[in-house]
Amino acid sequence: MLDIAILGLLEEGELHGYEIRRRLRAQLGILANVSFGSLYPALNRLKNAGAIEATEVRSSPPRERPPAPLTGSISGERAVFKARRRSLPKERRSRKVYRITDEGRRLFTELMQGGDSEDSRTFGLRLAFARHLTPSARLGLLERRRARLVERLNDARSAARDDSLDTYARSVMEHNADEVEHDISWLDQLIANERLVPATATPTRHDDG
Amino acid sequence: MLDIAILGLLEEGELHGYEIRRRLRAQLGILANVSFGSLYPALNRLKNAGAIEATEVRSSPPRERPPAPLTGSISGERAVFKARRRSLPKERRSRKVYRITDEGRRLFTELMQGGDSEDSRTFGLRLAFARHLTPSARLGLLERRRARLVERLNDARSAARDDSLDTYARSVMEHNADEVEHDISWLDQLIANERLVPATATPTRHDDG
């Protein structure tokens, strides 16, 4: 699950760990509210699998710090320090910048297609990166998800009919079923849209600087 | 999370592992689609914590049916009997029947109240067992959840406004926000209902067997 998210982000450019997490939270919200305790192991896992490469970047702005504070020119150092504080908010401490490999791109495609999107998070993630899929793969993703939700709706409705449930449990079950229904009609819209504009769809390729 | 579900079920009568799982799936659906790989460790955990007790039951005489205090309906019993003659003789191999203790009841109350219901599953589980809470605790649960969802709605809306998102990602984000909004108005109804009927609320105490 995390693998899809990481590879999907790295498809668009190299990033370091902290930034990956920041973007996942900002762009995908609850879908990928990921903690470091899962992110860093996931990055190592992907690195060991050859899906990504890491480069250690030392905090090296073009200007070097004076090697030794030998003399009493404290004011000189202070000036440098001050100037630095103003002008370079960019380079911080050592980071590991991750870059996707060919194997990673292959794996990404595989993960995007394969398996069924059991939970809504995995599906949401896949759909969020759906521009990387071919139109037919995209349609397949939507339709498989829809089929699964129809199954679930049946279960949810029959669970809600259970006589042994009290007010609260029943309310939860009914709300649950309503949400699944809502999800299905959302998917129906997406599917209809896919079918209407098969050729016009998403010229989202952009040249990266 | 599982602890709440297990203790909540055992509040209403003693059950064995397999049956606990069956009921969780049937009655709570997606909320507690639990696997044995989490159920049995959870049962052992609770046992070690003194929250539940286990009794090994050897293949008892086929006459007795200990497990089901669910319905009092005659037709239901006849149906069970008939089904039994055909396919399921009900008493099979050795089982471990679990029973909640006083400590377990204390823990259950604590888990039901404590912490914030971060994910919707934990909240749904708590609400499904809300009849065990006092009216004020119930109201608190609903209001804390509502507050959290309002926060989340802000995040979701601002994430959906992000210009860098393509059609698919934006659709996911917007759908997400819509669902949160829907959740909030559902909660508003529940809260209004709680406030309207504070005395009439849920005399759900039932005499068992």
Added chain:
DNA sequence: GAGTAAGTATATCGCTTCGATATAACGGCC
């Protein structure tokens, strides 16, 4: 200008949960 709070960045630990799998006993079926 010193102290400190907050932000950036990587990493690990223990715990929970999941999916897969093993094992075992029994009934139904051909």
Added chain:
DNA sequence: GGCCGTTATATCGAAGCGATATACTTACTC
């Protein structure tokens, strides 16, 4: 009699989470 499906308990490895540790920088306050 052999095999499959159901009931039942249990364990394993992998994945993910929350908490925590460490280290460096930047920003805010007195």
